[in-house]
Amino acid sequence: MKIIKKITFYLGPLLLFFSVHADSTRMDVQLELAYPDVSTERPIQITSVPDDSGRIFLVLQEGKILVLPRNIQSSSFETLIDLTPLNLIDNAFEEGLLGFVLHPDFSNNGLVYLYHTLQDPKRSVLVEKRIENLRKLEMDDSHHREILSIPQPYWNHNSGVPCFGPDGFLYLSTGDGGKANDPHDHSQNTFSLLGKILRIDVDKRSGDLEYGIPPDNPFFEKPGYRHEIWALGLRNPWRIHWDHSRELLFCADVGQHLWEEVNLIEKGGNYGWNLREGSHPFPPSLELNKTIDYIQPVFEYGHDQGTSISGGCVYYGKRLPELNGKYIFGDWGTGKCWALELSKDKEVSTQEITFSDKTEILNPSPVFKNGKPRSPFKPVNFCLGPEGHVFLLDWQGIIYRTI
Ligand SMILES: [Ca+2]
Numbered sequence: 001m002k003i004i005k006k007i008t009f010y011l012g013p014l015l016l017f018f019s020v021h022a023d024s025t026r027m028d029v030q031l032e033l034a035y036p037d038v039s040t041e042r043p044i045q046i047t048s049v050p051d052d053s054g055r056i057f058l059v060l061q062e063g064k065i066l067v068l069p070r071n072i073q074s075s076s077f078e079t080l081i082d083l084t085p086l087n088l089i090d091n092a093f094e095e096g097l098l099g100f101v102l103h104p105d106f107s108n109n110g111l112v113y114l115y116h117t118l119q120d121p122k123r124s125v126l127v128e129k130r131i132e133n134l135r136k137l138e139m140d141d142s143h144h145r146e147i148l149s150i151p152q153p154y155w156n157h158n159s160g161v162p163c164f165g166p167d168g169f170l171y172l173s174t175g176d177g178g179k180a181n182d183p184h185d186h187s188q189n190t191f192s193l194l195g196k197i198l199r200i201d202v203d204k205r206s207g208d209l210e211y212g213i214p215p216d217n218p219f220f221e222k223p224g225y226r227h228e229i230w231a232l233g234l235r236n237p238w239r240i241h242w243d244h245s246r247e248l249l250f251c252a253d254v255g256q257h258l259w260e261e262v263n264l265i266e267k268g269g270n271y272g273w274n275l276r277e278g279s280h281p282f283p284p285s286l287e288l289n290k291t292i293d294y295i296q297p298v299f300e301y302g303h304d305q306g307t308s309i310s311g312g313c314v315y316y317g318k319r320l321p322e323l324n325g326k327y328i329f330g331d332w333g334t335g336k337c338w339a340l341e342l343s344k345d346k347e348v349s350t351q352e353i354t355f356s357d358k359t360e361i362l363n364p365s366p367v368f369k370n371g372k373p374r375s376p377f378k379p380v381n382f383c384l385g386p387e388g389h390v391f392l393l394d395w396q397g398i399i400y401r402t403i
């Protein structure tokens with residue numbers, strides 16, 4: 001240990017040139033501000049434009065998708081999609097444009113999918129649109145297909161950020177519909193699309209549906225079940241992420257008052273809400289029912305460390321070798337962030353991540369005042385960008401990028 005400390009002491013000034021320092025329990029990662037001169041209020045997601053331009057799509061919760069250039073100092077941008085004339089939002093905290101994903105064959109068909117809320121009646125919809133000029137990124141205004149519409153009883157717990165799996169099917173995480181305690185028991189109701197992860201085929205049609213049901217879905221043609229369901233018992237799964245190279249589906253599920261969780265989603269799995277919060281009984285006064293086969297989170301933390309998990313992504317790249325193969329996520333309430341590693345035999349270990357912009361630490365240790373977290377940094381998403389960078393989206397309107 002002494003020798004390592006000495007080496008670190010002597011190498012300290014040198015190590016500052018690297019963007020990541022790490023040991024087995026924590027790491028420091030350097031960030032820089034991205035697009036400080038562009039108005040990026042309530043950013044939700046970033047996706048790379050799949051060409052060599054280095055451009056990104058930036059999804060804003062108010063209902064816009066911007067195209068931003070490779071140069072993160074630039075103040076120029078284009079507006080690709082503007083849904084703000086639609087009646088998306090009654091409560092701006094969780095409603096709005098909640099996700100955007102490109103079709104796996106986007107470079108040939110230009111198809112994109114948006115998940116957003118609508119009012120009167122309150123609902124969430126999955127919509128297909130098309131980009132006709134893939135270089136200039138111009139919309140084909142004649143193409144609009146509403147694939148799925150889910151009635152929403154309340155403004156909260158709509159979840160979002162759909163993604164395509166390695167099988168080419170679209171996965172969509174839906175919240176339990178809202179309020180507290182899942183008052184209508186949507187998450188355990190196998191005839192409700194709420195509180196689920198759904199799996200659909202956007203290229204086919206089943207019966208009157210605007211999508212196909214893959215025949216290997218776990219409840220395909222099973223009476224009493226919606227056949228779209230891939231997994232159930234989720235509360236507000238913000239957000240899911242497919243690790244395509246290991247074929248693992250990660251899901252961060254926001255807890256109620258006690259536990260935040262990271263799950264690995266299995267076909268047909270029941271993740272326990274509203275009979276469990278994390279690995280604990282719900283309501284907490286109940287004894288844990290061990291007779292039902294709920295799937296435990298692979299990682300959970302209590303509300304002494306954070307209050308609302310924001311799922312992220314698994315990083316692969318040479319730019320940040322200490323993060324390679326690790327799932328990066330954080331807490332919206334306290335700003336605490338982690339890298340989760342899964343060994344070959346699925347053993348889980350985590351490291352805390354301290355993010356810094358030059359010398360300023362973005363996420364110091366969690367601070368609670370009168371029981372409420374106080375954080376200058378409110379991570380809402382962690383997204384892979386072009387050229388091996390990770391983008392961190394601060395819901396307060398600030399975007400950071402790893403160096
Ligand atoms: Ca809702």
Ligand SMILES: [Ca+2]
Nearest residue numbers: 271272273278
């Ligand atoms: Ca759970």
